Structures are given as C-alpha cells and as structure tokens.
C-alpha cells in the first residue's frame with residue numbers, strides 16, 4: 328500500500344539526514360520534495376500546498392532537542408499532521424438506533440455490494456448486531472445474486488424482491504421485514520451507475536428521504552485517485568453523506584484519495600477495504616494510516632486483525648500450551664489456517680514496521696503454506712502431538728506421503744523447533760523483556 332509515496336517521502340527526509348538543526352533552508356527544501364511526493368501520489372493540489380505550508384511553519388517553530396535528529400523530529404511532525412489531514416481521530420459508526428438504517432451509495436464497481444457484505448459481517452461478529460442486507464439494485468439481477476451469495480457466506484439474511492423496480496419500496500419493505508424479525512441493523516445496498524447522472528442522484532435522494540438513514544456511507548474505489556475525490560464531492564453535495572469507505576487499498580493505489588478526501592468533502596473516512604474476502608475490512612484510524620504511509624508500519628492494526636480471527640478461549644488455551652512447551656503440530660496447522668483467513672500475506676507483512684518497504688518488490692506466494700500443510704497432514708495424530716517422536720524413518724515416510732522430500736520435512740521440523748524455543752522465551756515476561764531490550 329502506498330509504496331511509491333513512502334519511497335519519495337523517505338527521500339525527502341534524507342535532505343535532513345546529517346543536518347544538525349532545522350533551518351529555513353533545509354525545511355523549505357524538504358517540504359518541496361514532500362509536496363512533489365504528494366502530488367505524484369495524486370493528492371489534490373490545494374491540499375498538498377496547504378499541508379506542506381502548514382508543516383513548514385510548525386517545523387520552524389519546533390524546539391530542536393539535542394537527543395533527536397531533525398529528521399526524526401520532522402517525521403513525527405509529519406505523522407501527526409498526516410493524521411490530522413485524514414481526519415484526526417477515528418469516527419465510529421452510529422449504530423445505536425433500533426433498527427439502525429445504513430444506506431450504501433457509490434458508482435458501479437466501487438465495491439458497494441462487497442462492502443455491504445463486509446459491513447454486515449463486521450456488525451455481526453464484532454458488534455454483536457443482527458443485520459439484514461437489503462438488495463436495492465433493481466437494474467442488475469446479478470447484483471442481487473451477489474448479495475445473496477455473500478449473505479449466505481457470512482450467515483446474514485438478505486431481503487430481495489426481484490419483481491419490483493422501485494428501490495424506495497424495496498428499502499421500506501426491507502426495513503419492515505427487519506422490524507418484524509428483530510433485526511437491528513438494515514444495510515441497504517443501492518444501484519450504481521458508471522458515472523454520476525441525474526437519474527441516479529434523484530433515485531438515491533428519494534431512498535434517503537423515505538428511509539431516513541442514520542448513516543449514509545459513500546463507497547469509493549481508491550484506485551481512481553483524484554476522480555474518487557470528485558465523485559465524492561458530487562455525491563456529498565446531493566446526499567450529505569455521513570462517512571466514506573475507501574475500497575481496494577490493497578491494490579496499487581497511490582494514496583491520493585485517502586489523503587485528499589477529508590479535506591475536500593469534510594466527511595470522515597470510516598472504513599477501508601483491503602481485499603475481496605469478507606474479513607478484509609478495517610476501521611479507518613487516521614493516525615495508524617499516517618504511520619503506515621511514513622513506513623512506520625501499522626502494528627496495532629495487524630494485532631487487531633489477528634485478534635479478529637482468533638477465538639479468545641482458543642488463544643488462552645494456546646498460551647497455556649506454549650508455557651508448558653506443549654505447542655504441537657496440530658496447533659501449528661491451525662495457526663496457519665488462521666493466518667490464511669486474515670488475507671493477503673504481503674499486505675499483512677507490510678503492516679510490520681520496516682518490512683513494507685523491504686518486501687515491496689518481493690513476490691509473496693500465498694500458496695507458500697501448501698507444502699507445510701501437506702507435510703503436517705501426512706503426520707499421524709501421535710506424531711503431531713509428539714513432535715519429538717519424529718525420527719528419521721518417520722521423516723522419510725512423511726516426505727513420501729506429502730509429496731515433498733526429506734530436506735523439506737527436516738527444514739519444517741527445524742523451524743518448528745526454533746519457533747517453539749522463541750515462544751517459550753516469550754511466554755516468560757522477564758525473558759521477553761530482556762530480548763526486547765536488545766532490539767533497535
């Protein structure tokens with residue numbers, strides 16, 4: 328995500344490397360580079376100019392402490408200011424009403440239907456809500472099918488009426504259905520167009536007027552950069568929506584939409600879509616995104632994403648096993664399956680500080696786990712529970728059974744043993760603290 332921008336910002340900061348103090352000249356030069364980087368990332372011109380002017384002024388007013396380099400100081404300032412640019416604080420969804428009505432709007436292909444499914448899944452699993460999805464796209468029968476498939480996957484009911492061509496009537500009937508069945512959030516997916524047109528605006532304005540939604544989320548494809556911002560402006564002028572959803576941030580987006588949208592429409596980004604899977608949705612935290620753009624990684628999101636997948640009881644069990652050095656191949660296999668559910672490997676690894684840039688040109692194969700899984704599956708239950716029992720003859724049988732070779736089996740067992748050692752250390756807080764001290 329945003330690798331190009333990261334690289335260029337990095338280069339801009341180099342101007343300050345080795346400089347003992349912040350001066351009018353070196354800050355001006357750095358800011359010029361930063362502005363260029365932002366414009367290259369497709370950030371709105373006015374936004375980029377106002378931003379760099381502001382940061383420059385603040386940088387010059389900074390008291391340079393001898394213990395911090397000007398580069399570090401400016402990075403921190405940029406981090407704070409980028410967060411403010413993207414909205415400052417996190418904006419929670421307003422879901423207190425019963426039922427809460429959420430209207431989803433946007434152009435065709437932006438990711439509305441996918442997001443509707445993801446949002447329902449999020450509300451169901453994270454917020455303990457009982458959502459109902461309403462298929463309001465009356466022009467594309469395929470969109471209704473798509474929503475039904477997603478609903479089936481995540482276990483959320485979908486209200487449809489394939490005979491009706493009236494989105495207002497469908498939305499109202501959906502709300503009535505939710506009230507009848509005790510569903511407390513109604514997510515209304517609406518029809519899009521390929522471009523903004525009067526018909527679309529009129530129709531969605533009418534749905535808004537009749538359903539009186541508590542939230543109107545505008546879904547926009549972040550790959551479209553400046554266009555995303557213009558579309559957002561047009562929708563906002565008409566709909567006065569309550570929040571933005573940026574989709575496809577896992578793709579090759581330059582970052583312009585994320586950085587400009589708040590300053591142009593003055594509405595918060597509430598969620599970001601980071602993949603096609605139903606779990607690939609994150610609440611938008613401006614400060615974390617800023618750290619990510621600056622290549623400082625996003626450990627907090629990574630941890631949260633992991634927590635979303637892990638069952639707490641299961642995690643507690645696992646910790647107990649690790650403490651007793653009883654972590655076995657069954658646990659290892661189930662961990663691999665959890666990681667796979669978390670989404671695209673490269674994206675996940677990019678959230679670790681310093682790693683994003685390092686792996687930018689590395690192809691990471693999401694199937695890398697396949698041989699590992701087949702090796703573990705070729706072990707007997709006894710072997711999985713007793714890794715120490717796996718001697719040479721067992722290893723060669725496992726290699727044969729899994730269609731791999733002895734070297735691969737040896738490698739996996741060695742890695743597993745190393746991992747067990749590290750885990751054991753980390754399960755002891757004093758030892759872990761000692762290890763962390765040695766880290767940069």
Ligand code: GDP
Nearest residue numbers: 435436437438439440441574575600601602603
């Ligand atoms: P709609 O026409 O606005 O309802 O858009 P869809 O939900 O049908 O999405 C259009 C395409 O974008 C589909 O192929 C989705 O799988 C894909 N898509 C949606 N959100 C994301 C995302 O966050 N990341 C990626 N990579 N693809 C997405």
